[in-house]
Amino acid sequence: MTTQDTRADGGLVLPRYRRDDVDAHPPLLSPGYKSTVARAPRHPLIYLPQRLTEITGPLLGEGRLGALDHDLTRQHDGEPQGQRIIVHGRVRDGDGRPVPRTLVEIWQANAAGRYRDARDTWPAPLDPHFEGVGRALTDDQGRYQFITVQPGAYPWRNHDNAWRPAHIHFSLFGRAFTQRLVTQMYFPGDPLFFQDPIFNSVRDPKARDRMIARYDHATTAPEWALAYEFDIVLRGRESTPFEDEDDDE
Amino acid sequence: MSEQLGVMPAQTVGPYLHIGLRWPDGPYVVPEGTPGAFWIRGRIVDGTGTPVVDAMVESWQADPDGRFDHPDDPRGARPPALAGFRGFGRSETDGQGCYRLLTVKPGSLPDPDGGTEAPHLALSVFGRGLLHRLVTRLYFPDEPAANAADPVLRSVDTDRRGTLLARPASDGFRFDIHLQGDNETVFFAV
Numbered sequence: 001m002t003t004q005d006t007r008a009d010g011g012l013v014l015p016r017y018r019r020d021d022v023d024a025h026p027p028l029l030s031p032g033y034k035s036t037v038a039r040a041p042r043h044p045l046i047y048l049p050q051r052l053t054e055i056t057g058p059l060l061g062e063g064r065l066g067a068l069d070h071d072l073t074r075q076h077d078g079e080p081q082g083q084r085i086i087v088h089g090r091v092r093d094g095d096g097r098p099v100p101r102t103l104v105e106i107w108q109a110n111a112a113g114r115y116r117d118a119r120d121t122w123p124a125p126l127d128p129h130f131e132g133v134g135r136a137l138t139d140d141q142g143r144y145q146f147i148t149v150q151p152g153a154y155p156w157r158n159h160d161n162a163w164r165p166a167h168i169h170f171s172l173f174g175r176a177f178t179q180r181l182v183t184q185m186y187f188p189g190d191p192l193f194f195q196d197p198i199f200n201s202v203r204d205p206k207a208r209d210r211m212i213a214r215y216d217h218a219t220t221a222p223e224w225a226l227a228y229e230f231d232i233v234l235r236g237r238e239s240t241p242f243e244d245e246d247d248d249e
Numbered sequence: 250m251s252e253q254l255g256v257m258p259a260q261t262v263g264p265y266l267h268i269g270l271r272w273p274d275g276p277y278v279v280p281e282g283t284p285g286a287f288w289i290r291g292r293i294v295d296g297t298g299t300p301v302v303d304a305m306v307e308s309w310q311a312d313p314d315g316r317f318d319h320p321d322d323p324r325g326a327r328p329p330a331l332a333g334f335r336g337f338g339r340s341e342t343d344g345q346g347c348y349r350l351l352t353v354k355p356g357s358l359p360d361p362d363g364g365t366e367a368p369h370l371a372l373s374v375f376g377r378g379l380l381h382r383l384v385t386r387l388y389f390p391d392e393p394a395a396n397a398a399d400p401v402l403r404s405v406d407t408d409r410r411g412t413l414l415a416r417p418a419s420d421g422f423r424f425d426i427h428l429q430g431d432n433e434t435v436f437f438a439v
Contacts, residue, residue, distance in 0.1 A: 013323055015321055025258050025259045026385075028379065028397075033378070037431065038297050039296070039301065040297040041436050042429060042433060044295075045436050046435055048400055048437035050439060052372045052400075055321050056319035056321055057319065092254065092291055094254050095253065107266075117264075119264060119268060119303075131268070132268060160395070169263065175321070180382065182259060183258060183259055184260040184263075198260060198380070201260075206255065210257055210259070234257070
């Protein structure tokens with residue numbers, strides 16, 4: 001064991017991020033989601049002690065955002081079809097501390113359940129006024145907000161008569177490589193949850209519930225838009241950076 | 250100690266990751282024309298040997314001096330001396346399952362335990378069928394002494410270490426990623 005006192009450089013003490021619980025994320029091999037079968041690694045992951053590369057990360061976004069990147073209803077000459085919604089929330093770490101100035105990227109299907117992507121070919125209409133892509137930077141309190149339309153459900157070929165529940169993809173950087181996260185936001189009361197192997201790949205029901213936004217009547221815009229609140233918690237830090245880490249595999 | 254909030258679970262990027270995550274300048278960790286810049290190219294294949302055409306690789310690395318422009322680097326955040334150095338790269342795979350990143354070699358890094366980490370890139374792999382990102386590292390084949398002393402490489406069984414080593418290529422390096430199979434790439438829990 002190396003201790004703080006014996007470190008030759010005398011100063012390189014790194015913050016450390018908590019390891020996620022085993023059930024916090026879905027198992028990579030989740031055979032109900034068929035694409036995982038040939039893509040999930042078969043060897044167990046090797047434990048990597050966090051060092052400089054892992055406790056730092058890209059702090060990007062300030063110069064990357066256009067004025068309307070957060071408003072998916074105003075990116076074209078006309079308005080997209082569908083129910084207007086405000087999607088907002090806070091990004092915090094496991095200790096409840098806000099994650100400020102971090103880039104949040106979203107993408108989604110249109111109101112009919114179709115993505116603006118050449119690979120999405122099911123016969124639902126495209127919307128010439130909807131790209132389905134947004135970006136925002138959290139503020140100093142970790143808050144973000146998007147304006148978009150309610151995405152539709154869509155069929156896929158995973159199993160017989162499979163449908164994805166309506167969802168919005170979220171990508172977050174956090175402040176360190178360890179905090180990088182891509183997830184999906186779902187809508188409360190969706191009747192398609194029972195048959196969706198991606199949603200249900202998260203085994204802990206309490207963890208699954210975190211992916212479901214809360215209908216937020218207080219934030220609705222009267223005579224204009226409904227609202228959902230979606231708070232996102234990224235990994236927090238260990239309280240003591242001085243304990244030693246076992247760096248065996 | 251305060252109660253921990255439950256973290257948000259990961260979910261796959263799905264097959265339409267390109268519309269949300271494509272950056273025109275994504276593959277450029279450094280701008281084109283940067284002295285010493287080279288390409289890292291590679292293919293992602295699944296357990297059946299099929300190229301993975303709906304995936305994305307992100308890279309993160311120190312600058313050539315081994316520094317990070319980040320407040321948590323205890324040596325102090327320092328803007329890179331190299332103009333336009335971003336440290337971060339992002340490349341979706343193309344129709345052949347290939348990604349590409351233009352970068353420069355990072356410096357080696359002091360290890361809190363007193364050793365030295367060899368120059369390396371941290372890579373995240375996202376894709377349809379990947380419910381969480383996969384994390385791996387890329388090391389350089391022309392750093393045999395530094396690699397032999399690297400604490401992370403040394404933590405990996407010798408017969409799998411080679412999966413973390415890039416190979417020389419005409420315009421830089423080649424680093425294929427095998428999600429599964431005989432030559433499965435080493436992936437890490439961070």
